[in-house]
Amino acid sequence: MRAILLLLLLPVLLPALLACGRDRDPRPQVVAPAPEVGARGNPAKDIDGLRRHVPITSEITPLPMATAENFDIRRGRAYPMQPPTIPHSIDGYQVDLNSNRCMLCHARSTAAQFQAPEVSVTHYMDRNDQFLAEISPRRYFCVQCHVVQTNAQPLVANGFRDIDSLLRSERELQ
Numbered sequence: 001m002r003a004i005l006l007l008l009l010l011p012v013l014l015p016a017l018l019a020c021g022r023d024r025d026p027r028p029q030v031v032a033p034a035p036e037v038g039a040r041g042n043p044a045k046d047i048d049g050l051r052r053h054v055p056i057t058s059e060i061t062p063l064p065m066a067t068a069e070n071f072d073i074r075r076g077r078a079y080p081m082q083p084p085t086i087p088h089s090i091d092g093y094q095v096d097l098n099s100n101r102c103m104l105c106h107a108r109s110t111a112a113q114f115q116a117p118e119v120s121v122t123h124y125m126d127r128n129d130q131f132l133a134e135i136s137p138r139r140y141f142c143v144q145c146h147v148v149q150t151n152a153q154p155l156v157a158n159g160f161r162d163i164d165s166l167l168r169s170e171r172e173l174q
């Protein structure tokens with residue numbers, strides 16, 4: 001029975017088998033290795049900060065996880081419309097459809113009771129600058145803009161200078 005089946009399939013299988021043989025290249029193609037990623041030694045082209053200059057081909061030892069600062073010490077803002085960083089831990093503070101833990105302390109009605117700064121008026125404005133009674137849906141998910149302060153060190157250098165220090169150095173030049 002099996003032999004008959006094989007015989008019947010032969011016209012189909014034979015050309016396929018032959019085609020396989022023809023495709024096989026006798027000499028394998030040798031491709032030159034790609035250049036190393038990350039232009040080390042050239043700070044202008046250095047895109048490798050996040051990998052801390054470890055070549056892409058070797059395993060990186062992860063940095064220890066940063067710990068959240070929970071000292072209630074506020075950091076300055078680098079520019080007027082910067083969302084302030086959060087000076088306390090937010091572990092377990094749930095923000096979902098039914099409740100917003102942050103607003104327990106930061107709502108206008110309860111802020112004094114918790115000695116917390118209340119969210120500014122911008123958090124009650126809709127996109128047409130109308131003031132709403134409740135927190136605006138645009139500002140509902142707080143950690144979209146506000147981040148917890150941690151002891152993490154910057155991975156890439158940052159030369160940002162705020163307008164005050166720019167104006168000051170300009171005045172000193174005159």
Ligand code: HEC
Nearest residue numbers: 072074084085086087090093101102105114115116142146
């Ligand atoms: C149990 C009350 C409480 C809860 C809940 C709470 N906070 Fe706070 N928050 C405070 C207090 C108190 C301060 C002021 C810290 C200080 O004493 O300097 C503060 C400060 C802040 C600040 C700094 C404001 C500034 O002007 O520097 C931000 C931002 C902030 N909280 C965001 C949040 C976010 C986001 C959540 C939710 C994930 C949250 N908070 C939940 C009590 C709370």
Ligand code: HEC
Nearest residue numbers: 081082083102106117118119120122139140141142144145
């Ligand atoms: C879309 C970004 C965004 C979201 C979402 C957002 N904030 Fe803010 N927040 C800001 C910015 C920007 C500022 C600083 C300028 C201002 O007051 O509008 C600020 C300021 C604050 C301040 C300081 C207010 C003051 O007068 O110094 C607190 C406290 C605060 N936010 C808490 C919250 C809480 C709690 C939530 C969630 C319910 C939240 N924010 C959601 C952008 C955001």
